[in-house]
Amino acid sequence: MRIVHTDDIIKLICEMSIEANYKLSNDIEKKIKGSEKQEKSTRGKEVLSILCENLEVASKELIPICQDTGMVVVFMKIGQEVSIQGIGLGEAINEGIRQGYEKGYLRKSIVGDPLIRKNTNDNTPGVIHYDIVEGSKIEIILSAKGFGSENTSRIYMLNPTDGVKEIKRVVLETVKMAGPNPCPPIFVGVGIGGTFEKAAILSKKALMRDFDSIQENKEIDILEQEILEEINKLGIGPGGLGGNTTALGVNIEVYPTHIAGLPVAINICCHANRHIKRIL
Ligand code: SF4
Known part of the structure; x- marks a missing residue:
């Protein structure tokens, strides 16, 4: 049995919280930087150029990419040959978030009770998902999810016979309703199947999958490309100011x-699709 102490988890989550907010992953950065060439509208090009400059400044000067530094979502895969020692794991993850948001001068955006709405002042708690897997490693994916885009996400419980045509329709409807609010260009995560909550989790996980990765399921690969093309015909454009770059990627899980059912969840993320992966 491999022993992992929660002190190491706290330290890692602290570092990941800061890094996720200062620098985007290579695939996301590449998509944003490559989009200016394909954008046809002048205003759209200008917005994309400002976004690129913003990314450069944030990573060089170590300041957050956006003022909304998000709610932390953690996906943790824990090898069943690992014994975690120290404090409770959830407590350790939240301590890492707490330290990271303090040390990194990141905005604290979490309210402890959704109705009373008093800020917890340390950006905790995060939303944590655990998976137990084979092996002796721990994989951690941490996302700092902004709510301008989270608020525009939707879930649909379709009829089992609805199929691809209806899936496309609801994704496009969601993006159209979102309009400029999620700070386009956006990334779109789609979860299809499972139950109500499983589809939502899949759609979030889809946003964390490398946008350069190869989709092994050929039919889904085609669907991802077709939906991306159709979204980019909507004309919303960078910053919602018009153009052909509304989305930079669609990932489906x-x-x-x-x-009796066909759940479809659509999780929208802004261009600041901040996530980071580490193995412990
Ligand atoms: S949606 Fe994204 S870019 Fe827009 S304010 Fe929120 S975190 Fe920032």
């Missing part, structure tokens, strides 16, 4: 579902 699927899971088996019940014969």
Whole structure:
């Protein structure tokens, strides 16, 4: 049994919280930087150029990419041959977030009770998902999810016979309703199948998958490309000021579902799709 102490988890989560807010992953940065050439509208080009400059400044001067430094979402895969020692794991993750947001001068955006709305002043708690897997490693993906885009996400419980045509329709409807609010160009995560909550989690996970990675399921690969093309015909454009770059990527994750249903969740992320992966 491999022993991992929660002190190491706290330190790592602290570093990841800061880094995620200062620098985007290579795939996301590449998509944003490459988009200016393809954008046809002058205003759209200007917005993309400002976004690129913003990314440069943030990573060089170590300041957040956006003032909304997000709610932290953690996906943790824990090898079943690992024994975690120290304080409680959830407590350790939240301590790492607490330290990271303090040390990195990151805005604290979390309210402890959704109705009373008093700020917890340390950006905790995060939203944590655990998976137990084979092996003796721990994989951590941490995302700092902004709510301008989170608020525009949707879930649909489609009929089992609705199929691809209806899936496309609801994704496009969601992006159209979102308009300029999620700070386009956006990234779109789609979760298809499972149950109500499984589809939502899949859509969030889809946003964390490398946008340069190869989708092994050919039909889904085609669907991702077709949806991306159709979104970019909507004309919303960078910053919502018009243009052909509304989305920079669509990732779809699927899971088996019940014969009576077809859940489809659409999680929208702004261009600041901040996530970071580490193995412990
Ligand atoms: S949606 Fe994204 S870019 Fe817009 S304010 Fe929120 S975090 Fe920042």
